[in-house]
Amino acid sequence: MEVFGDNSCPPSCNTLGFLQKNNSLDEKGRLAGQKNLLSCDNSDRDARFRLTETDFSNLFARDLLPAKNGEEPTIQFLRLSTAPLRCWTSTTPTSSWRAWRASTWSCPTSPNPWSRSWWTAGTRSNMASGQVTHDSSTSCPLVWTSSVWPESGSPPLPTPTCKFTYEIAPVFVLMEQLTLKKMREMIGWAGGEGDGLFSPGGAISNMYSVMMARYKYFPEVKTKGMSAAPRLVLFTSEHSHYSIKKAGAALGFGTDNVILLSTDERGRVIPADLEAKIIDAKQKGYVPLFVNATAGSTVYGAFDPINEIADICEKYNLWLHVDGAWGGGLLMSRKHRHKLAGVERANSVTWNPHKMMGVPLQCSAILVREKGILAGCNSMCAGYLFQPDKQYDVNYDTGDKAIQCGRHVDIFKFWLMWKAKGTIGFEQHIDKCLDLSQYLYNKIKNREGYQMVFDGVPQHTNVCFWYIPPSLRSMPDSEERREKLHRVAPKIKAMMMESGTTMVGYQPQGKNVNFFRMVVSNLAVTQSDIDFLIDEIERLGQDL
Amino acid sequence: MEVFGDNSCPPSCNTLGFLQKNNSLDEKGRLAGQKNLLSCDNSDRDARFRLTETDFSNLFARDLLPAKNGEEPTIQFLRLSTAPLRCWTSTTPTSSWRAWRASTWSCPTSPNPWSRSWWTAGTRSNMASGQVTHDSSTSCPLVWTSSVWPESGSPPLPTPTCKFTYEIAPVFVLMEQLTLKKMREMIGWAGGEGDGLFSPGGAISNMYSVMMARYKYFPEVKTKGMSAAPRLVLFTSEHSHYSIKKAGAALGFGTDNVILLSTDERGRVIPADLEAKIIDAKQKGYVPLFVNATAGSTVYGAFDPINEIADICEKYNLWLHVDGAWGGGLLMSRKHRHKLAGVERANSVTWNPHKMMGVPLQCSAILVREKGILAGCNSMCAGYLFQPDKQYDVNYDTGDKAIQCGRHVDIFKFWLMWKAKGTIGFEQHIDKCLDLSQYLYNKIKNREGYQMVFDGVPQHTNVCFWYIPPSLRSMPDSEERREKLHRVAPKIKAMMMESGTTMVGYQPQGKNVNFFRMVVSNLAVTQSDIDFLIDEIERLGQDL
Known part of the structure; x- marks a missing residue:
């Protein structure tokens, strides 16, 4: 088989001299x-x-x-x-x-x-x-x-x-700037204005958001440390990603000052609970600083009501971050972007193309509405990299905005995919994955042996359900039954891994014992794959 | 040209059942x-x-x-x-x-x-x-x-x-563990014991070290925030990488509490200055926490005297971190590893194989002597990932030690290079690069038109020098001459970039005006390349 005999090469091309200073x-x-x-x-x-x-x-x-x-x-x-x-x-x-x-x-x-x-x-x-x-x-x-x-x-x-100065990676730096601008346009910030960076994952992107909030309201913390600020508190859903708590621990807030917000039965933050907890914190003499609204929670795929949360943030003058690491991709879909309604009111947004959009890991963006705050927060002006007397516009030396020094080039694969697929391609990808999740939901919601963790069509592709083996179906609810049910998903998953046919994650959540969480983000999945999954769960679980 | 006609494929192979729990x-x-x-x-x-x-x-x-x-x-x-x-x-x-x-x-x-x-x-x-x-x-x-x-x-x-649980990336998790163990052995920790992670770059690795030091001495900061601790201070060389200051800012210490240590003319920390500043801080009521010793500083390539610093850290019970991001590779060389003498006394070490060892970016390791502290510092036990009821030994779920969630697979390329080159191959790489730097140093140290920034053979591959154009050679030292010399390196670099022949970095450092810093880390560089560089500097700089 002669696969590689073609000698086609890229075309010859003229180039130009060095970009002159002050070229915008x-x-x-x-x-x-x-x-x-x-x-x-x-x-x-x-x-x-x-x-x-x-x-x-x-x-x-x-x-x-x-x-x-x-x-x-x-x-x-x-x-x-x-x-x-x-x-x-x-x-x-x-x-x-x-x-x-x-x-x-x-x-x-x-x-x-x-x-x-x-x-x-x-x-x-x-x-x-x-x-x-x-x-x-x-x-x-x-x-x-x-x-x-x-x-x-x-x-x-x-x-x-790697990307920290323009001279080292001019093309990637420009690619990053153009792509971040396009992402900000998708968020709805006028003219795509603002700033941003690609970071090594959503946890780091979320950490950036907390750092920027702190710098915005208490810039002296950069030089004087947390002792220069009052007791600051952060708010995030009890269903939010653990990276907000990790950021709270790492950045010196302490996890006790990360206040968890109650959610409704679908895992969405209850705005009234946020306001009550803000008032409570203020009454205790603490200073509310930051609210994280999750767009696509990790387990339930829930979208917090951003507009209602934004109203409260405006009222109390808090930084609003939207963690769209998982759900940000839905901004590419005309059908589904309404789930992030109000995202344009956020001060910062995390959005991981490496999740819902199929870009190979790692590719996560932190986007911020206010220009200058990312640099103000992080820059140290290291003389060995960021000389002001360079022969080009040093505004393109973006590296000092980062907590990293050299950064892996994460932009290229995303940019190339966007070129190749177009926004429409991402939209089709997302719509198809959500359709497939709804297909799964429709198949099991009334099927014998299945119980949904929450009612209604999932907001994202997360379908959360229990498989109830025949031996438990007639057993009335009791501590014993819950204990037995708690062990079902781990057992089925272990059998899946041993037989090597498929693998689906499970976890407990709050008072709910272990349940399966099926997520679709791969464009290659089909309805027959979903059918297979159901068959496989029933095959492996029938005798438990 | 038939390049790809070979159909050779990997051999067929038996595999086994799922690894059982409690398999060490x-x-x-x-x-x-x-x-x-x-x-x-x-x-x-x-x-x-x-x-x-x-x-x-x-x-x-x-x-x-x-x-x-x-x-x-x-x-x-x-x-x-x-x-x-x-x-x-x-x-x-x-x-x-x-x-x-x-x-x-x-x-x-x-x-x-x-x-x-x-x-x-x-x-x-x-x-x-x-x-x-x-x-x-x-x-x-x-x-x-x-x-x-x-x-x-x-x-x-x-x-x-990505690597956070064993089940998602079993091979990479094991590769990471084995390779980190080997690196700890190279450091000199008995039996390769300890812990570690690959992180997205040396700046993040250094940040981990500060977090671990804080957790070791003030674990309550994790939950209560920096207000639970006294005023903590960090010590690092005035020549150290800016990431220590960035960590100080990000983690809530404040850059004012990152105390810079004086160095000798070669850029090495003066131990007596460290001790004096520790005593001074204690007298002010601050609590010294952490000392960073740099093994291969960014600009001068200097190695701080680790043993002398370790003595002081032991005396005052401080965490000793060695930032070997740039110089850690020298541990692979029998000829040069003495420059890190005492590294085995460090509590933690940053070592970037993506720098001196030629591994493609990103590949940085944070290594720590004490087991458990990395997990203690960072773990949040997210239920959706780290279920204790999995069917395998969850000690292999390493992800909760990280401040990231999913991590890019940085280990594979390093592991594969180590397999292919062997320790001996890395040693040859490093010895050759250092030889080449010494070749450059020997060529220019007494050459007309050159002035070394510091005397003596560089410790690492960093060769720091001024090129003095003929117009400045007979001018006596003065503010005017310094100002003119300050502009020489930027001009030559700009001409290099315009002519596209080469590119060498420059920077000022302390009272020294802009000088060139030539670094060799690429195995493909030859003496003729060094000769060319000198010719090129003289060609471009002769009329300045």
């Missing part, structure tokens, strides 16, 4: 229309490098081998996805790798053919070397601090790069 | 000797899947294209490194992918042929799916929470996975 992002975009900036001159393209464009926007994992008739699409897909590597094996001069089209920088509504995105994105190697702004093909800082890679050296291999 | 790591290792656990039965290997082993341990980037005669090694290298992908395109049943040999788990002193490591490691896909412990080839939790991937579905594509 908009100016860069405008300049980008000029042929000598980020644009491709294809007229002299070597026929050897011509790429036959193939539209993979409708290709799914299930279409590939070992699916029936999967050989052809698999070969095509692999030819394209490994082409940069193959290309590199040829003696193509590296100057031919600078294939960038400014028009493709933005995150589109509709999908682009995968191939075009790939070519215009170039390779990691290409971007790591910053060739968009450099004139030489061999300038490749392989070391995060400084290094030498002269003309006489080897070509730039795919290398690690 | 040692027991797993012992069990691993049995043919039915992690071992390969090659006797029935399909000839089609036979791999011709090629030893790439002496292959360097410079041997590959476009190097002269580079075609053959490049083709061989690519054949092997893309083999799993090619293999996947065949109709090989996925059960053939379980290629694991327990004997290759450990991190060896000598290199293994790259190929063998690769096969025994399997693929990301293989490990993400946890097939080592599951009996089915199609059990693939694609979602970090729970998901379904039944027999009827598609095969496991390479997928993101």
Whole structure:
């Protein structure tokens, strides 16, 4: 089977000189229309490098081998996805790798053919070397601090790069800024204004939100420590992710000062409870600082009522954070984004494309409405990285906003997916996953042997249920029955893992004994998979 | 050019049932000797899947294209490194992918042929799916929470996975534990005992160290916040990485309570200054908590005298952290590890394999001597992840020790490199880079137009120097000359970037105006590259 015989390579392309100081992002975009900036001159393209464009926007994992008739699409897909590597094996001069089209920088509504995105994105190697702004093909800082890679050296291999200064990762820095702006537009902040960062996961993103709230109201804590502030309290749902409590512990608030809010039967914060607890805290002399509203709770998939919570935050002048790590993806869906109504009133938002949107881990964004607060909170102005006398606009040196130094390049995969799928592609992904969860819910809600943990269609893809083995079905509710039921899900899960057919998580929650929580976020799941899951639970659980 | 015609695939392999509860790591290792656990039965290997082993341990980037005669090694290298992908395109049943040999788990002193490591490691896909412990080839939790991937579905594509519970990433969890143990052995902790985690970078690792110190002495801060503790102070060198200050700000100590220690002319902490400042802080009623000793400072590459600092920490009962983010790699070198003498006396150590050891970013470890403190400090026992009633030893659920939830799999690349290069390979890498830095130092220390920032052979690969353009050479020292010299390095760097030939960082430090800091961490750099750098600086700087 000759899979890799194609020698297609990216087109040769002109590049330009170094970006001049004080070029704003908009100016860069405008300049980008000029042929000598980020644009491709294809007229002299070597026929050897011509790429036959193939539209993979409708290709799914299930279409590939070992699916029936999967050989052809698999070969095509692999030819394209490994082409940069193959290309590199040829003696193509590296100057031919600078294939960038400014028009493709933005995150589109509709999908682009995968191939075009790939070519215009170039390779990691290409971007790591910053060739968009450099004139030489061999300038490749392989070391995060400084290094030498002269003309006489080897070509730039795919290398690690990281984002703290523009000069080290110019393309990724710009990609990050453009993508964060697009995300802020999706949130509903006017003009996509604000700030943000990609961080190593939702827990860290949530930690940023607490740090920013503290800096906003008590900036002196940065220099003087928590002793400079009164006793500050944070509010979050009893169903919220544990990272809020972890942030409270780590940042010096203490977990006792993370006040848990009661929820309704669906796991949504009760706004009146929030207000009562704010009043109570104030009466005790504490200072309410921060409220976390969860958009898509971990276990129930619940969406807290953001607008009602925002009203209370405005009334008491509190920072409102929306933890949309799990549910933020629903902003991409016209059908489901209403569940986050009011998110534009938040001061900060966590949104993990690596969860609901299928971006490989890690890819989490912390977004903030107010400009300057992220830098104010975290910057230390390290002289060895952030020199003010650089020959470009140092506003692009975003690294000092982070609590990290070098950061893994998480943006590229997300940007590339957005290019390839378009907003519409993410919307289809999300709508399909939610449809499948509803399919599961509809199948089991009245089925013998199942009991839903809460009534009604789940807000997210989380379907929470007990499987009741035949031996327990006629047993009246009692402590004994609850104890037995508590052991059912762990047993079934262990059998699933031993037989290797599937794996579904379980957990207790509050007074509820262990129940299954089925979550769908994978676009490749089908109704037959859901049917299989139900069959499997019944097969494994029938004799318990 | 037929690069990818080889259809070699990993061998078919038996697997075993699910690991039983209470199997210790040692027991797993012992069990691993049995043919039915992690071992390969090659006797029935399909000839089609036979791999011709090629030893790439002496292959360097410079041997590959476009190097002269580079075609053959490049083709061989690519054949092997893309083999799993090619293999996947065949109709090989996925059960053939379980290629694991327990004997290759450990991190060896000598290199293994790259190929063998690769096969025994399997693929990301293989490990993400946890097939080592599951009996089915199609059990693939694609979602970090729970998901379904039944027999009827598609095969496991390479997928993101993350480390917080053993069941989600069994192989990576074990890899992490084994590799951290090996690193602790290199530090010198008896039997490799202790604990640790891979974190998203040295700044976060350093933050962990401060959190652990606080938890060790004031565990009540976790619940009650910083107000439960007296005014705590941290000590670190004025040359240390800014992440210690960032941690001080973030964790609620305040940067005013991060006390900077004076250094000698080489940038090393003066122990007497530490003791004087501890005494001064105590006299003011503050409580000294934590000392950071830097092993390889960012700018000068200085190694603080750990033993002398450890004496003082013992005397005053302070937590000693060694920030070896940059210099920790020298522990792999018999020639250079003496620079970290005393590191075994530290309570915690940061060590970034993604810096001096060439592992792609991100790969940073925080290591701690005392068991239990990392978990005590950070655990929140989230019910949805860390159920005590799982059917395996939940000590392998390491995620609750982290301030993150899901973590990117940073261990695999490091483990694989260690397998392939061996400790000896890392040692050669490090010794060569240090030799090259000394070559640069020797070339410029007495050369006209150069002035060293400090005297003597650099301790690490950091070579810090001024280039003095001819116009300044005869000018006596004055404010005017210093101002002019301050502008030289930025100008030369900008010209380097415009001409695209190389890039070297600069910064001021204390009273020293901007100087170049040349760092070598890339094994592919040669003496001719260093020669080129000097020529280039002189070419660009001669008319300034």
